[in-house]
Amino acid sequence: MNASIRFLGADRQVTGSKHLVTIGERKVLLDCGMVQGPRRLADRLNHELPFEPGSIDAVVLSHAHIDHSGSLPRLVRLGYEGPIYCTPATADLLAIMLADSAHLQSSDARHLRKRGRAFDPAYEMVDVDRTLRLIQTIDYRTPQEILPGVQVTYLEAGHILGSAQVVLDLQEGGESLRLGFTGDLGRKGTPILRNPDPLPPCEVLITESTYGDRLHPTHVAVEEQLREFLVKRQSQPGRILIPAFSVGRTQNLLWYLGRLLRAGKIAPIDIYVDSPLSNKTTAIVSRHKDLYDPETKAMLDGGHNPFYFEGVHTVTEVEESKALNKLRGGIIISASGMCEGGRILHHLEQTVDRPEDCILMVGYQAEGTLGRKLLEGFETVKIFGEAHLVRCKIEHMDGLSAHADYQELLDHLTPQVGNAKKVFVVHGEENAAMKFVGRLEAAGFQNVEAPLFKESYPLRD
């Protein structure tokens, strides 16, 4: 069978997901993610895509996160005119996320130009609009032929709204082969989302490995951690600032806070959600009730909205955001989650030197980010180029991860031992990916590889 796969991103790292599947003459790109990280390298990789854009026949997206979708407008700008497949909820999220990405790039470009440095955005809003016109949606669990001999089935991944595992059924030279791609796999019991669907028997697997070397606390422990933190803080003066990713994390926090409030486990508190992207995302999540897990559906049936409840304030205007500077209590949830941009920076500027205030870190903080520095207890940090003494309290909570840990990944994949002839481990830092390769081998898998950037493999030997 003449079919191969080439790994073009998220290889022993976590950003820039791109995997190119070639079946005879047909080429399908699985994900088209943007590379995030040190600017110079990221810029180069995001400008020069590692393949000929016009040679692709179809793009199949797993989910809307920018590290899986953010290079689509670049692909279109460079000449791609074919279909882009995704689930309907992913299509809704893409519209706001790609626009946000274009907007961030143009404001970066303006900012850098002022400092005398040139920066050419990878794309602009006009490219985003052209990209959105190429989108074709496929519902979950509904096989669809996208090219002769190439069928796509989306299965729930439980990672963010609309996220999917991708099953490709390929026909070539009278033979058939099934490839399963986990995309980013969520955790069972994640608020709002359904649990990941099991994969059907697959001959080739591509699995993520973000936490190939880590275990998470249970969800019950997360809710209890949050309750304990809030009960303790509510007896003290000062406000709580939570940097949170706009997609997923913000909605999950609201979901937990609503539950704690309704159960009377914490005292009433004002919660300000101050991020345009977060608030747009929450509006999309609240439209897709069909995708909720049974617990969240029951919440709705009981007359409780998981995101908009007493005490929640949606902040939109800049003036309203500035007015929060006067706030001396309550919770502000803002983005970006790693404190690298967005309104959170203005709130941090107002918060870090106030001993009575507290910053609650709830997400992964990549090396070099302001969030990481706060988490690691730096005594001074730079915000908008100015040094600030850190005098507020910094607390940390884990377990809110949107990615399965290694045991959850293994539980998901081990039913495939015996079916899978090849396993490719992607989307994990070097250490996590290599440890997970070892764990898969120990579980009985053969031909397990963590491919390097631009490596190709036949799908069948």
Ligand SMILES: [Zn+2]
């Ligand atoms: Zn993701």
